[in-house]
Amino acid sequence: MSLLLDAFAALLLLIGAFFYLAGTVGLIRFPDALSRLHALTKADNIGLLSICAGSALMAGELRVALLLLLIWLMALFAATVSAHLIARRSLRDAEDSGADAGKSPS
Amino acid sequence: MNRLSLLRAGIVLVLLVLVWLILDGLDSLLTGLVAAVIGASLFVLLHVPRPYHLRIWRLPRFVLFFLVESVRGAVDVAWRAFHPALPIVPAMIDHGVELPAGQPRMLLVSVISLLPGTLSADLDSDGKMLKVHAISEDPDIAVRTLQAQIAYLYGLIGTPRP
């Protein structure tokens, strides 16, 4: 039973690591600032969720699990708001300089 | 301060005590109460009264929607990142915002970035038009679905469908 739980926790940690890797690969490969933000927000959100869930399973204590949930929610909040502010800034900078960032050729 | 604001401050107080319990356990509840009271008074000082409120019994439905969609979003973006041909077609769409100012609108702007293929790029100063950056097909439907879910969560419409 405990072995099964540990295996499940380890699996969650691995999944989390995979999504962080995917987010970073996207950050490097995607063509412009706005597309890169897609990779960072979405992949890292689920990456952190899996890692928090895995750690909570390993801790096996309700308080620690709730603490990890709180950490995830705060990180989520910070990530989405800052992604929005960065996207906004890069969009307005692009407008100011006359170029169009992150737009498909219309 | 009207009764709704008072009720809200009370809810914030309870939530903050809960946060304290998560952080510190039961050891020094009195300090926690003092901290929560200070935090709640900060809320009273800063908050702007709003005419709507979150329907707590509708929260599980929203959380489920959010979890499923954000996992889909992450898988989608991971697939695109690892795909040799890098299949992303960036596009910018404008989308009208029907949600009122405050929490519902903040929720829309934050959560839209976690759904598959959409990212909130800019909200104009009166909050009526949201620029959404998309890397996949049908971003309109995603925004509309999310708006309906949030409106339902806050009791602004009677059904969670657009």
Place this chain on the structure above:
Amino acid sequence: MNHPEIWMLAAAGLFGLGLYSLIIARHLLRQLIAIKIMGSAVFLVLVVTAGLVDGSLDGIAQALVLTGIVIAVAAIAFALALVVSLAETTGSISLNPDDDDGR
């Protein structure tokens, strides 16, 4: 802490980089960043040389460095106020503006 030598080398590198930049940089903000990084190198040396006591890091060294971090931010804040006021009165962000067009 199994490999204090690695951290000592890193601290030496940080100190050298900071000093180099402090000498060559003209922009006062860059020079302040250089001083901050040299300070961080010194903090690393302090904590790592103190080493482990009964299995955990030396508490006295940690407390001193904690004090140092707070003093450093106060000093930087004061220095930034000086830089801004210098720029307001002389219109220059360098200590030796005469060099600027000395080519």
Place this chain on the structure above:
Amino acid sequence: MVIDVFLALGLVVLAWQALIGGSLFRGIVMFIVFGMVLTLAWAWLGSPDLAMAEAAIGAGVTGALIMIAYWRLRRINAVEPRDPSPARSRLALVIAVLATGLVGAIGLAAVSALTGDATAARVMNETLPDTGLGNPITGVLIVFRNLDTLLEVAVVLAAYIAARAALGRESADLPLPPAPDTPLLTPLVVTLAPLTMVVAIYLLKAGSQYPGGAFQASALLAALGVLLVLTGRVGPAAAANWLTRAGLVIGTLVFCLVGLGMLVIGAPLLAIPGIWAVYLIEAAMMISIGLTLVLLFAGAPGLSGKRS
């Protein structure tokens, strides 16, 4: 071993990126990233207290202060200095290499001379339980070496007074960037402010037994203040009211009063009468340092309810 090398090398590369070449703005961003990696390094070396202080003060508050100064300098429109000549760099290179060698040699010699016989720290660890504290760092700061800490609070206050004097009366308050006009900010502030407050008080309380304490808590309060100033919820005021003045000095004042009070009842100067005094002093320090940092960021003598 791998992680040690990775973190140490990362620090050196980031310092290089922050200091040499590239635009100044990029340098500042790299410096903030350097602070974050240094945070990881402290945590890895086994000091969560230093990690927290570095994240909040070293990277966070210092980064915010340098950024706002950068923005103000751009607005003043002063002459940006040019890059130096290579002749000067060569001499600098020699000096820097010598300094690197010196620090490295001293550091390696010190490490090889380590006997693990740190008497002071051992004595401290043995007497710590008598104070009722569980966190040795708080023990050193408030009980064993509290004269240092008292002087530190005084130095922070002095730095604030000196900064105000440097800015002079005519520039009573410095410009601030306009608050971003996004409707997102009010809900953000309303959500984060109460939570930050509770976490700051928790850090203060936890600091007696676990990592945390007045400095980390004050940095959180300062971060909250910076957020309120940047979003326009709190604005600079031309003069400090009595509340602001009281907040600035309360840390030094309470520390001195407790310390001198011990003389009156016949105990040694700055002896700490009990754990309640530790909490009292730490709370006062948290308020003073947090407020000082916010005022230094706002660049004004006081704060008012709302920015016009």
